[in-house]
Amino acid sequence: MKTTMDRFGRLVVPKALRQAAGIAPGADLEIRATNGRIEIEPAPLDVKLVKRGRLTVAVPMRSVPALTQDEVAATLGAVRRRGAGRP
Incomplete structure (x- = not known):
């Protein structure tokens, strides 16, 4: 392009x-x-680690829009494919 x-x-x-x-x-x-x-x-994205009960979670340092279900599904699929050795 x-x-x-x-x-x-x-x-x-x-x-x-x-x-x-x-x-x-x-x-x-x-x-x-x-x-x-x-x-x-x-x-x-700058994050801070915060304890929530027994879990430690990454919390964004600034406001960011929530992920949609489609974005979560696409990200999980990409991570799973990489774990299986695929691009």
Whole structure:
């Protein structure tokens, strides 16, 4: 996919790429130059570990939208496939 940088160094990431990467408006991103390439990816979510009864859970440091059932199912499927050695 092709895009153009403006004179201020800004570029538009096409909607299909944003959706594929799970990037929403206002998302924090990491950007770096590696081997002559520019890499952009979602920044990790800052969390704190909190004890809830006998469990320790990761709680986001800022407000984030709740996951939908479809997002949970897709994530579980991806994790299970990776555990089985598939992409």
